[in-house]
Amino acid sequence: MTEQEINLTRGVPPMEVxxxxxxxxxxxxxxxxxxxxxxQYTHAPGYVPLLNLLAERYGVCVxxxxxxxxxxxxLEFIIRILLKPGVRVFVESPSYDxxxxxxxxxxxxxxGIPLESDxxxxxxxxxxxxxxxxxxxxxxxxxxxxxxxxxxxAKRRQIAKWAEEYDFYIAEDAPYRMLRYKGDDIQTFLSIVxxxxxxxxxxxxxxxxxxxxxxxxxxxxxxxxxxxxxxxxYIGPVGPSQGMVYEYYRMGLFxxxxxxxxxxxxxxxxxxxxxxxxxxxxxxxxxxxxGFFISLTLPEGNTMDLLLKRAPQVNLKITDGRxxxxxxxxxxxxxRIPFCTLSTQEIDEAMRRISSILVK
Amino acid sequence: MTEQEINLTRGVPPMEVxxxxxxxxxxxxxxxxxxxxxxQYTHAPGYVPLLNLLAERYGVCVxxxxxxxxxxxxLEFIIRILLKPGVRVFVESPSYDxxxxxxxxxxxxxxGIPLESDxxxxxxxxxxxxxxxxxxxxxxxxxxxxxxxxxxxAKRRQIAKWAEEYDFYIAEDAPYRMLRYKGDDIQTFLSIVxxxxxxxxxxxxxxxxxxxxxxxxxxxxxxxxxxxxxxxxYIGPVGPSQGMVYEYYRMGLFxxxxxxxxxxxxxxxxxxxxxxxxxxxxxxxxxxxxGFFISLTLPEGNTMDLLLKRAPQVNLKITDGRxxxxxxxxxxxxxRIPFCTLSTQEIDEAMRRISSILVK
Numbered sequence: 001m002t003e004q005e006i007n008l009t010r011g012v013p014p015m016e017v018x019x020x021x022x023x024x025x026x027x028x029x030x031x032x033x034x035x036x037x038x039x040q041y042t043h044a045p046g047y048v049p050l051l052n053l054l055a056e057r058y059g060v061c062v063x064x065x066x067x068x069x070x071x072x073x074x075l076e077f078i079i080r081i082l083l084k085p086g087v088r089v090f091v092e093s094p095s096y097d098x099x100x101x102x103x104x105x106x107x108x109x110x111x112g113i114p115l116e117s118d119x120x121x122x123x124x125x126x127x128x129x130x131x132x133x134x135x136x137x138x139x140x141x142x143x144x145x146x147x148x149x150x151x152x153x154a155k156r157r158q159i160a161k162w163a164e165e166y167d168f169y170i171a172e173d174a175p176y177r178m179l180r181y182k183g184d185d186i187q188t189f190l191s192i193v194x195x196x197x198x199x200x201x202x203x204x205x206x207x208x209x210x211x212x213x214x215x216x217x218x219x220x221x222x223x224x225x226x227x228x229x230x231x232x233x234y235i236g237p238v239g240p241s242q243g244m245v246y247e248y249y250r251m252g253l254f255x256x257x258x259x260x261x262x263x264x265x266x267x268x269x270x271x272x273x274x275x276x277x278x279x280x281x282x283x284x285x286x287x288x289x290x291g292f293f294i295s296l297t298l299p300e301g302n303t304m305d306l307l308l309k310r311a312p313q314v315n316l317k318i319t320d321g322r323x324x325x326x327x328x329x330x331x332x333x334x335x336r337i338p339f340c341t342l343s344t345q346e347i348d349e350a351m352r353r354i355s356s357i358l359v360k
Numbered sequence: 361m362t363e364q365e366i367n368l369t370r371g372v373p374p375m376e377v378x379x380x381x382x383x384x385x386x387x388x389x390x391x392x393x394x395x396x397x398x399x400q401y402t403h404a405p406g407y408v409p410l411l412n413l414l415a416e417r418y419g420v421c422v423x424x425x426x427x428x429x430x431x432x433x434x435l436e437f438i439i440r441i442l443l444k445p446g447v448r449v450f451v452e453s454p455s456y457d458x459x460x461x462x463x464x465x466x467x468x469x470x471x472g473i474p475l476e477s478d479x480x481x482x483x484x485x486x487x488x489x490x491x492x493x494x495x496x497x498x499x500x501x502x503x504x505x506x507x508x509x510x511x512x513x514a515k516r517r518q519i520a521k522w523a524e525e526y527d528f529y530i531a532e533d534a535p536y537r538m539l540r541y542k543g544d545d546i547q548t549f550l551s552i553v554x555x556x557x558x559x560x561x562x563x564x565x566x567x568x569x570x571x572x573x574x575x576x577x578x579x580x581x582x583x584x585x586x587x588x589x590x591x592x593x594y595i596g597p598v599g600p601s602q603g604m605v606y607e608y609y610r611m612g613l614f615x616x617x618x619x620x621x622x623x624x625x626x627x628x629x630x631x632x633x634x635x636x637x638x639x640x641x642x643x644x645x646x647x648x649x650x651g652f653f654i655s656l657t658l659p660e661g662n663t664m665d666l667l668l669k670r671a672p673q674v675n676l677k678i679t680d681g682r683x684x685x686x687x688x689x690x691x692x693x694x695x696r697i698p699f700c701t702l703s704t705q706e707i708d709e710a711m712r713r714i715s716s717i718l719v720k
């Protein structure tokens with residue numbers, strides 16, 4: 001095999017967008033301006049100047065901001081303060097595999113609500129509500145991982161109404177929201193029903209994953225509970241990276257970086273749509289307006305076992321789509337394509353190779 | 361009140377020992393040498409060059425090294441992989457309040473074994489063993505927090521024997537071990553019975569707390585379990601600080617820093633012993649050979665309620681000693697003095713003030 005391997009398993013930023021030089025400058029600024037505080041014991045919920053900056057960006061009081069060492073761990077803390085074994089949790093089906101895993105680890109009864117092109121199927125949602133209200137809904141409303149879909153405003157409003165009526169919280173995971181390549185923003189759950197929402201975001205896709213910096217905007221009394229839990233777990237988050245990120249924002253680099261990323265990623269999304277239509281016209285897929293992923297539902301007759309067997313023969317690494325479903329069989333024809341990591345040429349070639357191994 | 365307040369509540373390094381300038385150099389080296397990897401997704405159990413370096417320093421295979429965002433959280437992960445509600449855990453009494461809290465949070469049945477000047481009371485230990493073996497023993501053998509005591513080699517050997525006989529693990533928390541100001545090292549539990557030990561250490565007292573970098577040396581199969589648990593919780597630890605610490609070691613700065621710290625802290629320990637004998641001759645206290653703390657057992661007739669009421673009158677902040685005991689009443693005359701944070705003059709003055717508010 002002479003072809004270069006193409007890896008479709010990694011939902012990570014490409015190396016060329018990681019701003020090493022800028023981080024050196026931000027790091028030096030952080031240590032010069034406030035080094036002693038960044039090296040002394042830190043305190044949950046985070047570095048105060050960064051908390052204030054995020055509060056201002058979101059237009060909320062600072063007592064509503066919690067930061068931690070990754071948004072995944074912020075979700076873990078939300079789980080630990082809210083859930084007990086046996087309580088119900090709703091998630092989209094499919095959903096982010098790592099979130100599903102954490103939710104299941106808590107012993108909660110995790111219920112998948114089928115995802116449509118504009119968000120969860122509300123009939124299925126309501127039917128599950130009637131069986132028993134959840135304590136928490138975990139949802140990725142913008143450019144969902146793994147589907148790429150965005151929840152419509154109408155659906156957000158209905159779900160928000162149910163959150164009040166049935167008394168549940170919404171963990172609104174929004175790491176891709178700022179990576180919109182076309183169309184207009186839709187209101188967040190946070191803006192619709194703030195007293196019911198943990199709005200989570202991460203710098204992994206917007207700046208650099210290695211910083212492991214995530215945050216949540218939540219009701220003040222819930223931030224207090226998260227803070228107590230985090231303090232008991234690790235005292236405070238890692239200091240220097242919080243200082244670096246603060247300086248990075250202050251120097252105006254963050255917004256510039258997001259604009260730069262959009263310019264890099266938008267053509268990749270387009271290339272994927274074109275290539276998918278060209279090589280696999282029978283596959284169904286949503287039309288994302290941003291984010292990192294599109295998932296294809298492959299034509300009937302294909303199965304994951306078959307694809308996973310054949311992919312190495314065309315020098316392709318793929319993710320087992322069944323991992324995104326609570327009921328693995330539901331993902332038997334489900335192929336997630338993380339388009340941001342690949343060049344447009346690689347995307348075209350990857351779709352061609354997939355087409356070559358499909359049952360048609 | 362014209363006197364300066366003296367704060368006896370903070371077991372933290374004094375600001376003047378935090379190496380800001382050196383961290384700027386280490387940070388720049390880390391980003392220059394391996395910036396892309398430090399900014400890309402990291403992986404549990406940590407940054408590979410740092411894992412290799414620690415493995416070499418401890419003379420173990422790298423598959424026995426786990427790093428995390430603070431040794432407290434490393435303990436939390438140990439708890440999560442080993443304990444279930446209702447299992448027995450032994451701790452020294454008194455012990456580190458935050459460790460007690462995490463252990464209790466797990467739902468374990470936490471049993472305090474009275475601490476003597478050379479380690480736990482082995483008769484009491486054996487009596488508890490006969491009631492039911494623990495799953496885990498949490499112990500701070502060197503310069504214990506809060507007592508300042510060191511477990512003798514004979515006691516370590518007996519406890520290690522019991523660990524094998526009664527099939528329990530030992531979480532050997534050793535953040536102060538390298539801060540020995542006099543006398544000779546005693547063998548670690550790790551060296552006596554490696555297959556039963558999670559040997560934990562932290563850079564908080566040896567370099568800088570804000571790095572939140574802790575690690576454990578443990579049996580390879582336990583490191584595998586910790587790694588899986590950590591990956592599910594946060595994917596990987598924070599990258600840049602792991603890179604900085606690696607470069608800091610590589611530049612030979614770590615061992616120099618420990619030597620520098622010993623020179624700063626040794627006279628403070630001596631000043632505290634002198635002042636305690638001078639002002640409070642009736643108090644009992646161990647004679648630590650290192651670490652951060654001495655705890656005084658005050659003469660009978662004194663109580664925490666009385667001390668906490670009177671301390672502000674002499675501009676002194678003290679820690680409620682009852683917090684270090686599972687049975688709070690056991691700490692009613694227990695006063696922890698963190699001597700590293702204070703100058704020798706402040707230490708003398710603090711002891712004078714305590715003496716002035718005691719019932720004699």
